[in-house]
Amino acid sequence: MSYSIALNFEDGVTRFISCNESETVVDAAYRQGISIPMDCREGACATCKCRVESGDYGLGEYIEDALSQDEADTGYALACQMRPSSDCVVFIPTGSEACGTKQQSYVTRIKDVRQLSDSTFALELQSDALSALAFLPGQYANLQVPGEASHHRAYSFSSMTARGDTVTFLIRNVPGGLMSGFLSERAAPGGELVMNGPFGSFYLRSMARPVLMLAGGTGLAPFLAMLDKIVAAGGSAHPIHLIYGVNTDRDVVEIERLEAFTRAIPDFTFEVCVVDTNSCYPKKGYVTHHLEPAHLYDGDVDIYLCGPPPMVEAVAQHLRENSIDAASFHFEKFAPSIS
Ligand SMILES: Cc1cc2nc3c(=O)[nH]c(=O)nc-3n(C[C@H](O)[C@H](O)[C@H](O)COP(=O)(O)OP(=O)(O)OC[C@H]3O[C@@H](n4cnc5c(N)ncnc54)[C@H](O)[C@@H]3O)c2cc1C
Structure with a gap:
């Protein structure tokens, strides 16, 4: 049994790792090339303190100086001791680069671009690499405006990843806008579009109430x-x-x-x-x-x-x-x- 753990870093980057039954988050991350900062690995230094935003887990062993009861009660954990027992979302209060990882970049092709109304486009991007992309529903990606390498725009995914190798977006047509201009005048199926992500802390949490x-x-x-x-x-x-x-x-x-x-x-x-x-x-x-x-x-x-x-x-x-x-x-x- 393994669980999917979303690591949300301080700089907004999200990376997903799989964590085996009884494996700690630090070990699972390290196995997948992500080094969450820590000094002791024994639940004593608190360097790897993180905030669990959703999911079930065991806190493991640690000293009170490293994690107080108040912190444990409000969702904090030590990544070197924490053992997930479900899929989890974990906030790591460190930038992704300091953990040896970074945002993922995808060179995609436009599969479909349609004007749903005067004011709205639907954009579908395709790439083989996207079949391995994971994101939390509600998160967004940055799309580079083609021909404008230094300009990108943020767009929330409008569908779950599980649509094979494509992702979709719903985009407002802003008169005079850079991306809006590209979509209305130049975008066509087959055109290249670079996407970075996923990012963001706006995502659906475990549903415990209406x-x-x-x-x-x-x-x-x-x-x-x-x-x-x-x-x-x-x-x-x-x-x-x-x-x-x-x-x-x-x-x-x-x-x-x-x-x-x-x-x-x-x-x-x-x-x-x-x-x-x-x-x-x-x-x-x-x-x-x-x-x-x-x-x-x-x-x-x-x-x-x-x-x-x-x-x-x-x-x-x-x-x-x-x-x-x-x-x-x-x-x-x-x-x-x-x-
Ligand atoms: C986290 C995040 C997620 C986002 N997700 C989406 C999404 O899913 N769908 C979506 O349509 N947009 C989304 N946006 C907004 C998007 O990133 C762009 O800002 C928007 O599409 C305009 O881009 P543009 O290049 O067409 O216009 P720009 O070249 O950026 O803007 C042209 C001019 O229009 C003004 N302008 C820009 N946006 C508006 C607006 N809404 N109303 C009035 N004037 C405006 C600008 O200030 C500028 O003067 C998101 C933004 C963020 C931060």
């Missing part, structure tokens, strides 16, 4: 990957509700896919709300206008929020001002690139 997903525009992408994952896991023991907010009807995409999720995940529901008052959708206005107590379970809910910065900030402020204190709150801002 989940509320709030998407703005192409902020829907990571939720499609998460829902793919939930289907692959055989469904959810807890209700999941998605509120998908857009500006106009032409921004609404992937409705068939969302409807298919409602059939595949019995406890999944979604609603679309559109800012444009002339919309043909019954729910008008912003996502915050449609947050009902029924979605919030008196705070016993995990909230995931993703979209453009103004939308993310408005929703976060609304939650704060209305004292909506969720059991957990995760967000991703689709901030514009600075280069």
Whole structure:
């Protein structure tokens, strides 16, 4: 029996290793060429202290000076002693390069590029190497803008990896944008595109309670990957509700896919709300206008929020001002690139 361990490094890089039954995380990582810094390997120096973000594990043996009871209770562990008993996600508070690893780079080919609407592209990339790519649903990759070697753009995967050797993205058409210009004018099947990743801490955690997903525009992408994952896991023991907010009807995409999720995940529901008052959708206005107590379970809910910065900030402020204190709150801002 072996488990898949996602090591999330301080610089945002994620690497996956397999960890055998009763193997420690440090040993498994080392076997796969990743040296997690440590001094003693005996649970005494605390150099390899890490934070376990999801999964089950044994803490092993260590001294209280290296790991206090409070730390152990709040998910900290010593990687030299920790033995996973399920797949885990582990935050390593060190840069990936210091551990002898780095972000992975893939030279891919465009398999398909389609304009789903005036405002949105669907991009599918293919490479044999991608069949070995693993990422957490919700994470993103950096795509180099072809012909602009020093410019890259971040895009969240919009599907699970398990689609053979391809990955997909949902991309907003930003007028005058570098990547948007490439996709609308020059991108064609067979064209080369370099992808680096995976990155990011916005991903679906173990589901222990109801989940509320709030998407703005192409902020829907990571939720499609998460829902793919939930289907692959055989469904959810807890209700999941998605509120998908857009500006106009032409921004609404992937409705068939969302409807298919409602059939595949019995406890999944979604609603679309559109800012444009002339919309043909019954729910008008912003996502915050449609947050009902029924979605919030008196705070016993995990909230995931993703979209453009103004939308993310408005929703976060609304939650704060209305004292909506969720059991957990995760967000991703689709901030514009600075280069
Ligand atoms: C972690 C992360 C994940 C992301 N995932 C996605 C994703 O899955 N799908 C997606 O569509 N985008 C995503 N983005 C945003 C994406 O990286 C680009 O910023 C966006 O696609 C614009 O790129 P561009 O090259 O077309 O435009 P740029 O050349 O970067 O921008 C052109 C001009 O438009 C402005 N601009 C850029 N974005 C916007 C905007 N949203 N609204 C208004 N003005 C804007 C810029 O400031 C600039 O002035 C993500 C961003 C981050 C940080």
